[in-house]
Amino acid sequence: MAEEYKIQVKNITKQYELFKTQSEKLRSFFALNRKPIPHFWSLMGVSLTVKPGETLGLIGVNGSGKSTLSNIISGIIPPTTGTVDVKGDTSIIAIGAGLRGNLTGLENIRLKALMQGLTNQEIDNLMDDIVSFADIGDFLYQPVKSYSSGMKSRLGFSIAVHVNPDILIIDEALSVGDDTFYQKCLDKINEFKAEKKTIIFVSHSLKQIELMCDRVAWIHYGTLRQLGDTDEVVSEYRQFTKWFKGLSKKEKKQFQLKMKQDQKDFDIDAFQNELIEEKQKAEPNNPRVASEVKHQLYGSVISEKMSGGNVLLTWAVLLVGLFLAGVNVSGHSVSEVIQHPSSIVKPVKHLDLPGENK
Structure with missing residues (x-):
């Protein structure tokens, strides 16, 4: 019997091209760049499942791909390869995620x-519950671009938890704000856990991870280094960070x-061949x-570039x-230009207009 899951990602990769200018980006979309664009793989073949009612923690150093993975699961960005099945x-909830700077909080x-x-x-x-939970006072009527990071987090968290989602993704949203709001967030998250909602919790705070998560995935520079019980994975991660801190600056x-x-x-081609061999x-x-x-790698992926056929079209x-x-x-008429192509650069001296006397 197949394992029941709420979220399943298989062989997820995400490539970012390192454009220097906007014109380079536009030329790349139309496949017009003569020189290859440098690229960077934020994720390199990550596969995992999240069970219904489970709280899964995502940990890893800055730049390891945690936020990229959470954004792919939430549908904000597409993967380069792989499948994402979210039931x-x-x-x-991330600082400022989905908020429009020119619009007011309301x-x-x-x-x-x-x-x-x-x-x-x-x-x-x-509305009253969202406003009360956010507790940002008269800033509710001001453009969000004037908010501090803490106020953006308050507003985003309040909206997200009150729309009653099946799956809640929290990406470093508890890293800002005061202790009072932090406790309100914890209480709300615990309510969701009691209701058996599925939660993905991204944080650098291992204490928060230990407090909230049933299992933990350690994302390590684009790969899934470890997935398992919270205590086990956090312990391994602490050993890694202790080892890293013991290195010299040069190391x-x-x-x-x-x-x-x-x-x-x-x-990516070598990765595909490995999957074929397995x-x-x-x-x-x-x-x-x-x-x-x-098909598993590319069948459900929306290309971020125009295909060769679309470029020709x-x-x-x-x-x-x-x-x-x-x-x-x-x-001239179309038929006349087709018969005499040079006429297109020799405009007629006088156009006969409807109703004009000749």
Whole structure:
């Protein structure tokens, strides 16, 4: 019997291209860059499941991919490869996540709640509770861009927990704010745990992780280094951080550079071949292993670049548009320009207008 889960990610990777300019980014979208763009793999083949009613902690040093993974699960960003299966509605709490800077706090409450599928009547019924929990006073009527990080966290947390999601994703949202608000957040999270809601909790605070989480995933420079019981994984992570702190400044820098270089050198084709070999060993009589693995990696992924066919179609539409514009300006008919292409640069001296006497 297959294991029951609320969230399942398989072979998730995420590649970021390191553009220097906006024009480079635009050319890359249309596949027009002559030189290859440097890239960086934030995630390199992460697979894990989260059980219904479980609180899973995500730990790891800065830049390891924790927030990238939580954003992929919540649907904010797409993966480069892999599958994400989320059974339920998610609500992510991160400092400023989903808040529009030019809108007031009150307007952001309504916008985010509407995006979560609530009706205006349901939002009106929740409004007093959301405002009271956030407790940001008259700043509620000011643009969010004027808020401190703590106030953004207060507002975002309050909205997220009151729309009653199936899955709550908390990304460092408890790292700012005062003790009073922190306790309110803990109480609300414990309410969710009592209701058997599924929670993903991203934090650098190991004490918070130990207090709240049933299991922990240690994301280590783009890979899943360890997944297991909270006490076991946190203990291993503490040993790693103790080892790292014991290094000299030069050794720390060398270690970090090596890890980052590994993320730049990751070969997605080699990773795919490894998956094919593993599946072939498990299913030696299956002739479709390679195609099945490719489908698992790319079948549900939305490309962030135009395909070759779409690039050709775009150029074809552009050229046809320019041709028709030129014909219109020249004053000749389309058939005449087709028969005599040079006429497109020789506009007629006089256009016959409707109703004009000749």
